[in-house]
Structure formats: C-alpha cells, structure tokens
Amino acid sequence: MTSTRSRFSGYAVLLLALAMVGGLYTAFGAPKSKAADGANQSIAIEEGRQLYLQGCSTCHGLNNEGGAGGPTLIGVGASAVIFQVESGRMPLAAGVAQAPRKKVKYDRTQIDQLAAYIESRGGGPTLPKGRLDDGDLALGGDLFRTNCSSCHNFAGVGGALTRSKYAPSLKPADERVIYTAMQSGPENMPRFSDNQLTVDEKKAITRYVRYITHEAKDPGGAPLGRYGPVPEGLVAFLVGIGLLIVITLWIGARA
Amino acid sequence: MATAVEKGASGAAVWVDDRLGSSNFIKRSLNKVFPDHWSFMLGEIALYSFIVLLLSGTYLTLFFEGSSREVIYHGAYTPLKGIPMSAAYESTLRISFEVRGGLIMRQIHHWAALLFMASIVVHLMRVFFTGAFRKPRELNWLLGVGLLVLGILEGFAGYSLPDDLLSGTGLRIAYSIALSIPVIGTWAAFLVFGGEYPGGEIIERLYPIHILLVPGIILGLITAHLALVWYQKHTQFAGPGRTEDTVIGSKVYPAYGAKAGGFFFLVFGVLTLLGGLAQINPIWLYGPYDPSQVSAGSQPDWYVGFLDGSTRLMPNWELRFWDYTFSPNVLLPTQVLPGILFGLLALYPFLEAKLTRDRAYHNLLDRPRDKPVRTALGAMSITFYLILLIAGGNDIVASIFHLSINEITYTLRAGLFILPPLVYVATKRFCLSLQRADDELLHHGIESGTIRRLPSGEFVEETVPLPPQYSVLLATTPERKELTSHGAHGDHPAATPAPRGFFRPRGGVIEPAPEKAPDGKELEGTVD
Incomplete structure (x- = not known):
C-alpha cells in the first residue's frame, strides 16, 4: 500500500500544484480582455449562427454549403457579409438579375455577429482596423478612373451592364460598403485582393468615392445628373432650342 | 430742323460716299425687304450662336495651350494634385478654376456649340418641309449641307481638345474609324495621328484646325449662304400680295435690323443663362486622358450621337480574307452610313425635281401637308435619325429606366427598319387628311x-x-x-x-382683305 501511495502521491501533488498555478493564473494573471473577447467572439459567432439560420440558411444552406438559391458562403469572409447586409442587398427579396439596394434589415451589432459567424466558417477578407477613408485623394482618383469608372461612371453615378445588370450608383454607399465591395467583389464586380490594390490604395479609392459623391461641388451649375453628354444634348434641345423657338414665336407674333 | 448731330451724320455719310460711292448700294440694302415668319428666324439662331462661339472661343485661346507635352499638375483643383497630364488638359483646368470668368466662358462656348448644331438641324427641317430648297435655291441648300458637316467636324475637334478622359475616348474611336478603311486604313490612321495611337501630335494638329481652318471655312460658307439669300431673296408663304413675284415683309432698316439685333441679344442671353446655370463637360471629374482608362457613359456630343448609335446597333461582323481583316462592324456604321445619309441629303433637291419633273422657279413656300410625299419622307428620315440617336445613349437609357441594354439594342435594331416605313405611311395619310380638312374649309x-x-x-x-x-x-x-x-x-x-x-x-373682328401691303410692310419685286 505504502509503496503504491508513495508512487502516486507525487503525481497527485504535481497535478494539484499545476491546477493551482493554472487556476491562480486564470484568476489573477491572465489578460482579462482577451479572455472576455474570446468569450464575446464565441457568443457573437453563436448569435450570428442563430441569425444566419433564421434569415439566410434557406438559400445558403444550413451549413453555408449553398444551394439552388444562393452560393456557398464558406470562405467569403466578413467583408462579403458587411457589404451585402449593410447595403440591404441581403436578404434577397426576389430572384432578379441583380440584388438591389434595399432598407437594411439588421442593426450594426447583428451584422457584426453575422460577419463573425461567416468569418468563422473558413475565413476570408475582413475589414482593416482604423479609418477607411483617410487615403490619398489624388491617388484614389487615378485608381478610381483605372479600376472603377469603366462601370460606375466617372462621377460614380453608375452605369448599365448587360442583361439588366448594372453597376450601381456609389452615392448611398458608406465607407464600409465601398471598402468591402472592393474586397469581396459582389455580383459582376471583380475582387480586388490586397495584392491587386493594397490596403492604402483601397482606402484612397474609398476617400475619392466619398469625395466625388458627397463633397465635390458642381462649380458650373446644375450637374444634370453627371451622366455626361446625353443629358447635355437633351437640355440643349429641350431648354435651349425650346426657349429660343418660344422667343421666335414671340418676335414673330409682334412683327 | 437739322440738329448738329444730324448734320454731323450727313457730313460723315457724304465723306464716305465721296470716297466709296457706296450710297446707292447702302440705300438699296437698307430698303431690302425680309418676309416675317417665326420659322425664318431659326437659321438666325445658328448665325448668332456662331458669333458667340467666335467671341467666347477667342477668349479661351488666350489661356488654352494646345499641346500634349506632359506636365505634373500643381493647380487649384486638389483631387488631381501631383497627377501627370498634358499641358492641354492642365490649361483647361486652369481656365475652369483659376482664370477669371474662364469656366462660364468655357460653358457658354460648349452650349453655343450644341445650340449651333441644333439650330442648324431645326433650320434644315424648316427649309426641307417648306420646300425652300427648290429651284433656284439648290446651291444654297448645298452650302447648308456643307455647313452641317463642317459643324460636326468642328464640334468634334473642339470636344477633343481639352484632352480629358472623354476627349481621348472619342479620339480613340476616331482612330479606329480611320483604321477600318479598307487597304489604306492603317496608313490613314498613322498619317492623321502621327503614329500608333495616341501618337503625341493629335492635339497640336487639331488646335489650328479647330480655331483657324474650319471656323474660317465656316465663316466663308455662312457669308456665301447669306449672300445668296440676299441675292435670291427670302422665300415666303403665300398670302394676299405675297406672290411668286412680290416679297412682303419688313425693311432691313429699321424694322428687320432692330428685330435681328434684338434677337441676337436674346440668343446670347439664353446661351449665357445655360453657361451660367447648367454645368457642361466637367473635365475635372473625367480626369486627364490615359489610354488605359475609360468611363461608363462616354458619349459624344449630341450631333455625333447618331454615329455612336449606328455603331452600337451594328452586329459585330468581322471578316478575314487570308491575312487581311475587313471590319464592316466599324466601316459600315461610321463611314458608309453617314456617306449615304449626307449624300442623299445633299442630292435631295435634285432628286425631287427629277422625280416630280418640276423645273419651275419657286419663291413661295409649300405648306408641309400640301406635299405629302416629301413630308412623309422627312418624317421617316427624322424617325431613322432619332432611333440612331437614342441607340447612342442606350446605356444611359438602360441605367435610368432600369432596362436591359440588350433588349433595348434588339428593339432599336428592329425599330430602325420597321418604324420609318410606318411613320412614312402614317404621315402621308395625316397630310392627306389635313388637305381634306382644308378643302372643307375652303368650300364651306x-x-x-x-x-x-x-x-x-x-x-x-x-x-x-x-x-x-x-x-x-x-x-x-x-x-x-x-x-x-x-x-x-x-x-x-x-x-x-x-x-x-x-x-x-x-x-374677334379682323379687317377686310388689304388692297395693298399692310401698314409697315413693304412690297418688293422678286426680279430686280
């Protein structure tokens, strides 16, 4: 007996000591926030999963595997969720050529929970920390004209794509939506990974888009929708020629 | 009672007459009579827009630099700071943001260009539908068609000069159009642009063409156009005393001169309003031209729009013969089609005279309904043109009305061939019905x-x-x-x-038929 006890008592003491040290460390020594974050994160993921099961799983599948109604969400990352849900495009209302911008169905906390859940399912692009719109304006303009204006138009008012699809107006998009659109490449839009456009370059584009859609004044007067020469031609005929013909009628009547 | 001013004036007149012997000419000119009708003023809009173009354009040349030399921007518009661009684009930015009154001058210039072309087309329609082009005025019709074509070229050159993204996109298409000419295309494109696109010389070449060569020719043609109206006398609608041999209207001095002078300022006023209130061609938003960039909604100004439309409607046919590529997809809509359209337009007076065997002089205008075939042909042509024009903006239409651009293109393709004949038949029937209504009025x-x-x-x-x-x-x-x-x-x-x-x-009550010309109107024989 004695030999048996002495053989095991050493291990027991060791175990006890380890448990005590571990317990004390957990109680007093560990960085509290991280533990809380981890706990919050897992809560967020769980909350997100519940939201997902209620609002998204019909089309995207119970395990994000996708189906006839929607693509798989494994590996799309938090950015795709933020873009789609924060712009009101998801949940989809009807099967149309392209998901239109609608009233947002979730609040910011719920969107972050959904994003955390999808992020936990295979990773993918996420929003960088810090401000998204403090990039270089001139660089952003140049990159915008190279990468974006061919579909979204020089002033970001949008344009037509084939078969009822379209590049939407960028005016209602906030910084998070603009940035995550570039990261996730929704619909027909190409994806701009950090290797194609660096974080700073994407921030510069975000800055420029916000500038032309919200800050840039039109020093020349009425912007005519910033659609280019088509509305200008219409105004030339409807306003210019229209007004001048009324004037000729007036002069003609007085002759 | 002769005042000092009157004495001075007559003294000056005598002084001029002693040296030039011009009093007879001036007297005859001042007594010249122009018939009054509102539609006769449409051509004047073009004339006055052209004067505004010359004035505003002169101001712009003081600051514009027609050079493709590369510079780095350090001007007032911060979103382009540090961006490389051509001197042409930089100077246009300077005109827009730093030169006093530069932006409004640029905008008046551009609006005047759009209205110049628009009023030419409206004037052309008036001349066409009233048969004013008939003998003896076929030559003036040809001058008018020449002015229309030159106006398009001049406008396109001006559109290309600022060297912004839109300009460059237009020039890129012009290069492709030159390339599509069979056999000599490549050499033609190299010749015009000075090498492979963009060539580095096109701005330098377009600038003198835009500010000197084409405006000079246009000015000459306008002078000839007006001289012919003067010499052949203006046409008029029939009326009491208004016959093939007698013109009734206002004398150049004072009534017609005052009217025309006032109308010039009204046109100037409308152009200034547009230039001050409606933003046109915001080149700072387009950015400098870079061949790797293009914007959605890149359209030409409206008068080139029908060619953009014909190109958008054209199926993408490309033929290869051994080692040679033949591109009807570009050649047909951009060169063959306008060649046919402007050719038919120029020849129309001669075709009509030949087909109707009409060799008579015509100084009285037709009412459109009285010439149903001509009116129907005109309405048919306008329909054809409008479909092309709409097709030129098919992406904007799709974008604003949330339609499929493919369906729009298919619809317009079919419409281009189906609608004009329908419009022809409908217009002809409409004219005949109006004639019957006139018969009824005359009879009863x-x-x-x-x-x-x-x-x-x-x-x-x-x-x-x-x-x-x-x-x-x-x-x-x-x-x-x-x-x-x-x-x-x-x-x-x-x-x-x-x-x-x-x-x-x-x-209301109207006066009985006038025995002679109404008050304030002057009679003039058609034959001097």
Whole structure:
C-alpha cells in the first residue's frame, strides 16, 4: 500500500500544484480582455449562427454549403457579409438579375455577429482596423478612373451592364460598403485582393468615392445628373432650342 | 430742323460716299425687304450662336495651350494634385478654376456649340418641309449641307481638345474609324495621328484646325449662304400680295435690323443663362486622358450621337480574307452610313425635281401637308435619325429606366427598319387628311355657330367665308381656287370672325382683305 501511495502521491501533488498555478493564473494573471473577447467572439459567432439560420440558411444552406438559391458562403469572409447586409442587398427579396439596394434589415451589432459567424466558417477578407477613408485623394482618383469608372461612371453615378445588370450608383454607399465591395467583389464586380490594390490604395479609392459623391461641388451649375453628354444634348434641345423657338414665336407674333 | 448731330451724320455719310460711292448700294440694302415668319428666324439662331462661339472661343485661346507635352499638375483643383497630364488638359483646368470668368466662358462656348448644331438641324427641317430648297435655291441648300458637316467636324475637334478622359475616348474611336478603311486604313490612321495611337501630335494638329481652318471655312460658307439669300431673296408663304413675284415683309432698316439685333441679344442671353446655370463637360471629374482608362457613359456630343448609335446597333461582323481583316462592324456604321445619309441629303433637291419633273422657279413656300410625299419622307428620315440617336445613349437609357441594354439594342435594331416605313405611311395619310380638312374649309367656310331656320322649317348652319390671308394660303392648286370661288353661304358683313388656332372662330373682328401691303410692310419685286 505504502509503496503504491508513495508512487502516486507525487503525481497527485504535481497535478494539484499545476491546477493551482493554472487556476491562480486564470484568476489573477491572465489578460482579462482577451479572455472576455474570446468569450464575446464565441457568443457573437453563436448569435450570428442563430441569425444566419433564421434569415439566410434557406438559400445558403444550413451549413453555408449553398444551394439552388444562393452560393456557398464558406470562405467569403466578413467583408462579403458587411457589404451585402449593410447595403440591404441581403436578404434577397426576389430572384432578379441583380440584388438591389434595399432598407437594411439588421442593426450594426447583428451584422457584426453575422460577419463573425461567416468569418468563422473558413475565413476570408475582413475589414482593416482604423479609418477607411483617410487615403490619398489624388491617388484614389487615378485608381478610381483605372479600376472603377469603366462601370460606375466617372462621377460614380453608375452605369448599365448587360442583361439588366448594372453597376450601381456609389452615392448611398458608406465607407464600409465601398471598402468591402472592393474586397469581396459582389455580383459582376471583380475582387480586388490586397495584392491587386493594397490596403492604402483601397482606402484612397474609398476617400475619392466619398469625395466625388458627397463633397465635390458642381462649380458650373446644375450637374444634370453627371451622366455626361446625353443629358447635355437633351437640355440643349429641350431648354435651349425650346426657349429660343418660344422667343421666335414671340418676335414673330409682334412683327 | 437739322440738329448738329444730324448734320454731323450727313457730313460723315457724304465723306464716305465721296470716297466709296457706296450710297446707292447702302440705300438699296437698307430698303431690302425680309418676309416675317417665326420659322425664318431659326437659321438666325445658328448665325448668332456662331458669333458667340467666335467671341467666347477667342477668349479661351488666350489661356488654352494646345499641346500634349506632359506636365505634373500643381493647380487649384486638389483631387488631381501631383497627377501627370498634358499641358492641354492642365490649361483647361486652369481656365475652369483659376482664370477669371474662364469656366462660364468655357460653358457658354460648349452650349453655343450644341445650340449651333441644333439650330442648324431645326433650320434644315424648316427649309426641307417648306420646300425652300427648290429651284433656284439648290446651291444654297448645298452650302447648308456643307455647313452641317463642317459643324460636326468642328464640334468634334473642339470636344477633343481639352484632352480629358472623354476627349481621348472619342479620339480613340476616331482612330479606329480611320483604321477600318479598307487597304489604306492603317496608313490613314498613322498619317492623321502621327503614329500608333495616341501618337503625341493629335492635339497640336487639331488646335489650328479647330480655331483657324474650319471656323474660317465656316465663316466663308455662312457669308456665301447669306449672300445668296440676299441675292435670291427670302422665300415666303403665300398670302394676299405675297406672290411668286412680290416679297412682303419688313425693311432691313429699321424694322428687320432692330428685330435681328434684338434677337441676337436674346440668343446670347439664353446661351449665357445655360453657361451660367447648367454645368457642361466637367473635365475635372473625367480626369486627364490615359489610354488605359475609360468611363461608363462616354458619349459624344449630341450631333455625333447618331454615329455612336449606328455603331452600337451594328452586329459585330468581322471578316478575314487570308491575312487581311475587313471590319464592316466599324466601316459600315461610321463611314458608309453617314456617306449615304449626307449624300442623299445633299442630292435631295435634285432628286425631287427629277422625280416630280418640276423645273419651275419657286419663291413661295409649300405648306408641309400640301406635299405629302416629301413630308412623309422627312418624317421617316427624322424617325431613322432619332432611333440612331437614342441607340447612342442606350446605356444611359438602360441605367435610368432600369432596362436591359440588350433588349433595348434588339428593339432599336428592329425599330430602325420597321418604324420609318410606318411613320412614312402614317404621315402621308395625316397630310392627306389635313388637305381634306382644308378643302372643307375652303368650300364651306368657317362654322359660325349660328343656326338659321328656313321658312320651310329646315335648319341650316351658317358658315363664314375664310379670311383672305388664309384662303390665299390654302388655295394652292387650280382645283382649290375653284373651291374658294364657291365661298360660304349665309350673308355676313365684311368684318368676319378672326380665326384662332386651326381656323376655329373666336368672335374677334379682323379687317377686310388689304388692297395693298399692310401698314409697315413693304412690297418688293422678286426680279430686280
């Protein structure tokens, strides 16, 4: 007996000591926030999963595997969720050529929970920390004209794509939506990974888009929708020629 | 009582006349008569827009640098700071943001260009539908067609000069159009652009073309155009005293001169309003031209839009013969089609004269309804043109109305061939119906609204004879003159209800037919 006890008592003491040290460390020594974050994160993921099961799983599948109604969400990352849900495009209302911008169905906390859940399912692009719109304006303009204006138009008012699809107006998009659109490449839009456009370059584009859609004044007067020469031609005929013909009628009547 | 001013004026006149002997010419000129009708002023809009173009363009040349030399931008517009660009684009930015009054001048210049072309087209329609192009005025029609084509070229050159993203996109298409010419295409494109696109010389070449060569030719043609109107006299609608041999209207001095001078300032006013209130071609938003960039919604100005439209509607056919590529997808819509369209336009007066065997002189205008075939042909052509114009903006239409661009293109492709013939038939029927209504008016007169009961108990509605200025206008053929002589029934005094709109009575009173020219109007023989 004695030999048996002495053989095991050493291990027991060791175990006890380890448990005590571990317990004390957990109680007093560990960085509290991280533990809380981890706990919050897992809560967020769980909350997100519940939201997902209620609002998204019909089309995207119970395990994000996708189906006839929607693509798989494994590996799309938090950015795709933020873009789609924060712009009101998801949940989809009807099967149309392209998901239109609608009233947002979730609040910011719920969107972050959904994003955390999808992020936990295979990773993918996420929003960088810090401000998204403090990039270089001139660089952003140049990159915008190279990468974006061919579909979204020089002033970001949008344009037509084939078969009822379209590049939407960028005016209602906030910084998070603009940035995550570039990261996730929704619909027909190409994806701009950090290797194609660096974080700073994407921030510069975000800055420029916000500038032309919200800050840039039109020093020349009425912007005519910033659609280019088509509305200008219409105004030339409807306003210019229209007004001048009324004037000729007036002069003609007085002759 | 001669005042000092009058004495001075006559002294000056004598001084000039002693040296130039021009008093006879000036007297004749000041007594020249122009007929009054609102539609005769449409061409004047083009003339006055051109004057505004010359004035505003001169101001712009003081600051514009027509050079593709590369510079780094350090001007007032911060979103382009540090971006490399051409000197042409930089100077256009300087005009827009730093030169005093530069932006409004640029905008007035651009609006004036759009209105110059628009008024040429509206004027052309007036001349076409009233048959003003007929003998002896075919040459002036040709001058007008020349002005239209030159205006398009001049406008395109101006559109290309700022060297912004839109300009460059247009030039890129112009290069492709040159490339599509069979056999010599490549050499032609190299010749015009000075090498492979963008070539580095096109701005330098377009600048003198835009500010000197083409405007000079346009100015010359306008002078010839007006001189011919002067020499051949303006056409007019038929009316009492207005015959093939007599022009009735206002004298150049003072009535017509005052009217035209006032109208110039009204045109200038409208252009200034547009230039000050409506932003046109915001080149700072387009950015400098870079061949790797393009914007959605890149369109030409409206007068080139029909060619953009024909290109968008054209199926993408490309043929290869051994080692040679032949591109009907670009050649047909951008060169063959306008060649045919402008060719037909220029030849129309001669074709019509030949087909109708009409060799007579015409100084009186047609009412469009009285020439149903011509009017229907015109309406058909306008339909064809409008479909091309809409096709040129198919992406904007799709974007604004949330339509599929493919469906729009298919619809317009079909419409291009189906709609014009339908419009032809409908317009012709419409004209014939209007003629019948005119016959009715001539034959029965205007409904007076008075019902008379005859002793027999029968009710008849009384009608009033058509006032002479209308019966003369309507009685264009011998058969119609015959109709007029029957006149109306019922006995009415000489003062008759004045017509309103399309000859419906409104109870006012008009004067009996004038024996001579109305007050303030002057008669002039058509043959000097």
